[in-house]
Amino acid sequence: MNSVIELLQSHRSIRKFKPVPLTSEQTEAIIVSAQMASTSSNVQAFSIVGVTDPQTKHTLAGLAGNQAYVEQCGLFLVFCADLHRIQAAVEMQQQPFHQNTESLLVATIDAALAAQNAAIAAESMELGICYIGGIRNNPEEVSQALNLPQLVYPVFGMCVGVPDQEPSLRPRFAQQAVYHENAYDSSKTRSSIDAYDEVTSEYYKQRSQGKINTTWSQGIADKYRQPVRAHIRPFLEARGFRLE
Template identity: 55%
Template structure:
């Protein structure tokens, strides 16, 4: 164990923040740390929109499903997969050739690049005493978010991130057992299934205690419930309209 691993192992999602603003210097340092994440072929296919304007955060909170912490956090970051600049580079240097910025592979690269950079930034922020929570709700009404932020063709919001100084101390949420995730030399489905049984018991105890008995469902039940409900089926059409034809 070292300081870096200890920091990572103590990550919690923060949903309540002090009013203290995040300085521009700290914001730039955090995003710069994000930029040092690995990037496929050095394409760096992401951009970040930082929002501090109260009215705009209020609107984003509404678009994210009424999540108050989007409104209340000092800085809200919208992490975007960005193939727009790559297309511009191709048009500059190879205007006569067909290019493939809108393929499924390019889409995957941009989305993964965005996630890697964001997680680097999250660790950097926590090392500086700040807290974060990822906001997948940014995709609930993604076309309106895109319009609000002026996102061009081939740019889409992957997720949001609240950023600020924590005003709460939430407990650690138990993760899957390591043996359910780490497979040596090949995938061991039987072992993974056995580990899920133990994890269900752990999560029942955690959820029961956290909710004072109001919720007691095991993790597998929660995941089954999640998969039984369609979610954000508008994404495919939105991405197509944004130029992601996904060849």
């Protein structure tokens, strides 16, 4: 074990923040760290919008499902998959710009890798973070609020700030459930879920003082009972992304 591994293994999502803005030095360290994440073929197909304006944060909080911590955090970051800049570079070289589903995947993955670097940088400075996937609840309205051009879409948000809570660590699957040597072993899938359901059942009971009696698989079944954010594909197509 070393300090980096200890930091990674102590991650918790923070959903309550003190009303303290980040310093310019903290923000710069987070963004520069995000930029140093791995990127496919050096395309760097992502952009980050940092939001500190109270009214814009209020708007985004509402669009993301009325999540109050979007307003409370010192800095709200929106990580965007960005082919707009790629298109501009190609056109500057007077070449045709071809994009497809692979291009969208590359941009989305680049944004995710950059975000995780940002999260680790923030936590190394004793700040807290929370990813906000709810930013995709109303992606067109979010895009308008942030003035995102065509071929840019908001992948997720991230609250960053000084923590005002000490939540417990959320249990994860046992390592043998997610790590396969040499080939995927599907024979252990159901037993891994059963074991994790026992762990999460106890976790939810303790976390809610006995008010919540559920398991991981029950929550997943509820989530995927119907299509999740089915509006995303038409939104992406309207933003100029080609899903082919």
